[in-house]
Amino acid sequence: MVERFEVALNTPAGRLTTAIDVPTGFIPITAIVPVTRRLGEEASQLEVQRVIAAGQTISCRMGCAACCRMLVPLSAPEAFALREYVGQLPTDRRTLLFNRLGDTKDRVKREGLWDRLNDVAEAARPVPDEQLDPLNRAYYALRIPCPYLENEMCSIYEARPAACRELLVTSPAELCQDLVQNPVTPLPVSMRISSILGLVWGSLTNSPPRLIPLPIALEWAERHEEESRRTWPGSSLLDQVLDSMWRFLSQAFQKK
Numbered sequence: 001m002v003e004r005f006e007v008a009l010n011t012p013a014g015r016l017t018t019a020i021d022v023p024t025g026f027i028p029i030t031a032i033v034p035v036t037r038r039l040g041e042e043a044s045q046l047e048v049q050r051v052i053a054a055g056q057t058i059s060c061r062m063g064c065a066a067c068c069r070m071l072v073p074l075s076a077p078e079a080f081a082l083r084e085y086v087g088q089l090p091t092d093r094r095t096l097l098f099n100r101l102g103d104t105k106d107r108v109k110r111e112g113l114w115d116r117l118n119d120v121a122e123a124a125r126p127v128p129d130e131q132l133d134p135l136n137r138a139y140y141a142l143r144i145p146c147p148y149l150e151n152e153m154c155s156i157y158e159a160r161p162a163a164c165r166e167l168l169v170t171s172p173a174e175l176c177q178d179l180v181q182n183p184v185t186p187l188p189v190s191m192r193i194s195s196i197l198g199l200v201w202g203s204l205t206n207s208p209p210r211l212i213p214l215p216i217a218l219e220w221a222e223r224h225e226e227e228s229r230r231t232w233p234g235s236s237l238l239d240q241v242l243d244s245m246w247r248f249l250s251q252a253f254q255k256k
């Protein structure tokens with residue numbers, strides 16, 4: 001059984017109106033992840049239409065995975081959702097994935113970054129940008145392909161993190177070969193879905209809004225598996241998501 005909600009959000013690129021189906025009764029946090037990401041993608045589509053109407057082009061194309069060497073942050077609900085997704089893959093796919101994740105872990109450990117990634121994921125308070133930036137840069141400098149990348153294509157496309165969906169550029173694709181040195185022009189993101197889900201999870205569990213680096217997300221989700229089993233009324237989870245979105249959007253309008 002699902003309940004249908006009509007949602008209207010004013011974004012800097014226009015008004016988003018859509019219908020959302022949320023399961024009735026008590027649901028785990030992972031059940032709200034797909035609809036939250038969908039709202040983020042619909043907001044992003046408004047931005048895409050806006051730049052196209054202004055005569056610009058989105059340079060991102062299938063098969064270009066230059067940005068899949070960055071350290072992708074996930075909210076806790078997304079890490080749990082990723083674990084669920086990987087758990088239902090056929091055994092051979094899962095084995096392949098675990099092998100790649102193992103190789104990435106070995107490499108990141110050798111470079112001395114593994115413990116730092118775990119420190120970020122388990123931090124007792126939000127990690128400030130001054131601490132995150134050097135870690136992001138050190139990781140990106142290694143140019144390690146995302147463990148979920150296969151032949152330059154995302155192998156978990158329908159389950160990929162919100163942060164991956166949000167990165168679109170209007171600058172020439174060649175510039176993405178070095179996202180630190182080159183003047184890349186990303187599309188504005190009015191709602192950062194990983195931050196929104198992180199805030200919701202923080203308020204539900206009385207924990208700091210945390211961001212979990214993608215290479216350690218499955219291990220983190222396994223360590224915190226018990227937390228993922230908690231449930232809340234579906235409509236109350238949607239309320240909290242929408243409340244966080246409104247706060248994000250009002251900040252986006254203030255920045256304009």
Ligand code: SF4
Pocket residue numbers: 065067068069072146147148149150153154155156157160161164
């Ligand atoms: S999850 Fe997919 S889209 Fe995101 S960085 Fe990895 S391969 Fe790229």
